[in-house]
Amino acid sequence: MSKQISVVLVGIGGYGHTYLKNLFNEGNESAFVIGVVDVAPERSDYYEEIKDRNIPIYHSLEDFYQDHQADLVIICTPIHLHKSQSCLAMENGSNVLCEKPATANPKDLQEMIATRDRTGKKLAIGFNLSFTDPVQELKSDILAGKFGKAKRMKTLVLWPRNADYFNRSGWAGKKYSPEGEMIFDSVANNATAHFLHHLLYLSGDSIETSAEIDQLSAELYRANPIETFDTCAVHLRTKNEVEIIYLATHAVEEEHQQCIHWNLKMQQ
Template sequence: MSVKQAEVVLIGINGYGESYLRSLLERTDAILIGVVEIAAEKSSFFDVLKERTIPIFKTVEAFYENHSADLAIISTPIHLHTKQAIYAMEQGSHVLCEKPLTGDPTDLPLWKETSEKTGKWAAIGFNWSFTESIQSLKQDIMAGVFGKAIQLKTLVLWPRTEDYFNRSSWAGKKHSPQGVMIMDSIANNATAHFLHNMFYMLGDQIETSAAVKNVEAQLYRVNDIETFDTCLVKMQTETGTELLFNASHAVEESEGPIFEYEFEKGTIYFNSEDEQPTMLAKFKDGTTKDYGNPHIPHIDKLNWCLKAVHDDKAQPPCDYSTAAVHVQVLGVLNNQLDQVIEFPKETSLYNEETKLHYVQNVQQVLTDSYQKGTIPVQPF
């Protein structure tokens, strides 16, 4: 029995969108019926698109003038997500939108209203949420295997050079030229997957995230950006679980993601730096359980969404409502951007060969904070 092909439009084919494009050109369960890209000629697949006569459009509206699609994949800059996703749903398409959902918390009601009105779902591409390993772990957490959650903490130290912050006109910016909120920061972009995952693992259903009531943060930057490249964030869920998220681009060496999720009956450990990374649960009764590695190259979110197009029982586990907690927490952080601390010049270093700005003691301070499970009062 042949698999019914889902008709897909890919909005944004450069940057991360290229990974979607590469997969869609090879699949048998989907047919790429159009792409939307203002600079399609920059794509390494431009000639392939021409050869296969896949139409290229400059705008989402131009595509939908004479076409329809089962699924619209949105891999464009943050400030375009809401407008493009809402329009695609209104035109009859389900949506797979890259993270973050939006930089503006006031957009959230519009996503909900449009999805309910059109009957179309909008999945948000937080990679880990769609993996078999994370799904298996969450099922056990929901079933009470681990008991009550005590503290979840995460550490991500990822160096980013000047080229990273200069890669686009919106990188590190608060707003677009039109005034739409971008709020591109380390917590809203590169390491957003791992911040979101703590909320997601504590959701009481597969498609929900735990609500957060308290957010305390220390925000820093060494790079010439409008937001922040280093953060220490302490949060609390509405049910009393403490969360800690330490992340920085202002480091010389890459480390993480690393996490430790502590529950009353056991703790789950993960370190992507291990030779064979895996989420290992160690229970207080001495037993262990290996849940596998969620941090691997995968296209699970696309697989899930293509199946869900034709199967109502395969609804995506992470949609706009699941991702809303991340947007809300970032809203709190972004309200504190006037309090971002510039790292002192005397502690800031620059590697001219790699064009990397970093601060010598950031790695140690954030690691110590992570290991102790608390934020120091004046770390720098």
């Protein structure tokens, strides 16, 4: 059996539960949890199990590194913490899987990339759905020219989110953190960002690259009492001349539970 990698999970509530479920799964032989970090660990559904497994719990990643090293840091915290925690992890010799979006601040993104390049560590962003078999197979078929060249890609995402969703955490639907860091939590950069990512990824010229945006216009709306927007109509053109239309909303009735339509127009 190959070496098990050591993982520290930062953010063990919310979506962190999904990571813990998989890491604690009996079938997982590739990684083990060397520690967890959370400012309020007792709120996690896995708190008792983490204690039963004698996994050390820390309130900050700095404190974790006082005692341990880790092969991989998984960052599953609010958006405005991603840059500082990712850079700290890479500076301490760990590879990073940071949840999407990388950050809302373009300058912070450059710092994350520069830190990755300087430290030689891996930095992955959790657009996990683009790496599922159906999306990978579709991209391979597009690159192989099975449908001709992509002209236009369009997605409609109807993903109901009620007040409980926006009230679950202090950063939900916010523009800035109390310290002034950019969050811009919205239907475009958070919950349904996967589907915008698919469109850019599928338009990319190689299996490893996404298309770059050349021009973009958008209409933004909100039905919920939030600072950002829960509904958007985005029209963009990529540098490799694909037109992308991304229509997404959280402001729909429950019967539209996660309804997603795709439409690809190809030039034969």
